[in-house]
Amino acid sequence: MRWSNWADTSSVCGIEVAEPAATAEVSALLREASEHGRRVRPIGAGHSFSAVARPVDLAVDLRRLCGVRVIADGGGRVRVGAGIVLGDLNAALAAHGLALPNLGDIDRQRLAGALATGTHGTGGRLHGLASAVTGLTLVTPDGQIHATAPGDGLFEAARISLGALGVVTEVELATVPAFRLRAEEGPEPLDAVLADVDAFVASADHAEFFWFPHTRVASTRRNHRVDDGGGRPLPRWQSHLSDHLLGNRAYELVNRVGAARPGWVPALNRLSAATLGRRTYTDASAQVFCSERSVRFAESEYALPRAAVVPALRDLRAWFDRTRAAVTFPLEVRFLAADDVWLSGAQGRATAYVACHQHVRGGFADVFAAFETIMAAYDGRPHWGKLHTVDAARLAELHPHFEDFLAVRERCDPARVLTNPHLERILGP
Secondary structure, three states: OOEEOOOOOOEEOOOEEEOOOOHHHHHHHHHHHHHOOOOEEEOOOOOOOOOOOOOOOEEEOOOOOOOEEEOOOOOOEEEEEOOOEHHHHHHHHHHOOEEOOOOOOOOOOEHHHHHHOOOOOOEOOOOOHHHHEEEEEEEOOOOOEEEEOOOOOHHHHHOOOOOOOOEEEEEEEEOEEOOEEEEEEEEEEHHHHHHOHHHHHHOOOEEEEEEOOOOOEEEEEEEEEEOOOOOOOOOHHHHHHHHHHHHHHHHHHHHHHHHHOHHHHHHHHHHHHHOOOOEEEEEEHHHHHOOOOOOOEEEEEEEEEHHHHHHHHHHHHHHHHHHOOOOOOOEEEEEEOOEOOOOOOOEOOOEEEEEEEEEOOOOOHHHHHHHHHHHHHOOOEEOOOOOOOOOHHHHHHHOOOHHHHHHHHHHHOOOOOOOOHHHHHHHOO
């Protein structure tokens, strides 16, 4: 088969794909591949923009491992097949009166891939998806099946593993009681947000903003957890109009025009910013967190120390003003508390995630190169699933537990059955 990721920024032809239905089958596949010198990659749903999942010889698709089982101890823990799509997981949890404490803005990834690459969401007092993991079943290339738990070293490395240690077949997650969010969305002056970014982060349980280059407008989103049953979701017609017709179809047209007429992009962005409206609605958490994304784009994202986000954004604004770069997508800025996950962008420090997007027709190499230069100046850690050029030597400087992770990798996969060229660059041979 031909494999490609969602944005078609990485692809390969002639790949064999296996779809095991049980952990024992994964064990047999890996053991046989190891004996024959074949390289194996778990492929998830292909939502990483980088080549982290790009197969070499054999791709392992875990879509048949997708069950959900609530652990009957009253603690809200669940055991989940690693191949489940996040949207299906959210629905299954809701049926049991449960939810994940934080989510990103799409739900099409498979759980194992979302964990392996550090999917995060936003919330100044919250953490990314990997922090909800309380246990993992991991199959290493020698066929051994490991039930990992906090404190055994393998668990610490495997929560964000890049698929470099083994194939995760089951995940234990700590959930929370299902909750609703009141969403408040609307435009604000970018300078007002940047004047006190800590106050902005503290103004909601989940706060984020988008900024269209060549404008001075931030599209802000504040999601507040609410205990009562008040508030209404968006009417179906309004959701269809604003999110599907305007948010996707009309925006696809804007991006196509921008790709054909790069000189028009500053004016197009000002038009997009001028059409931003205000809305408030309340719905189940997953319905507010996640939205449809049908406009194809490439993305680079970095995790910065929280204190660095304002000067970094001002540097980016100066670069856009100087170059008039034809970027029609807004930059996205999200926030997380410090965590203890070894390869997390937020490990050990309060973090602001800054994401730069570009339409697939627009050409992104030069834009992302400039973006990366600015992010590097503030010790930005690249998102594992997004496009970046950082190598293992620099990553070892950015991640305090990088060498610890490499030691676990050496123990789990000394023959590098699970590697590919991208992993060789970011982790070493």
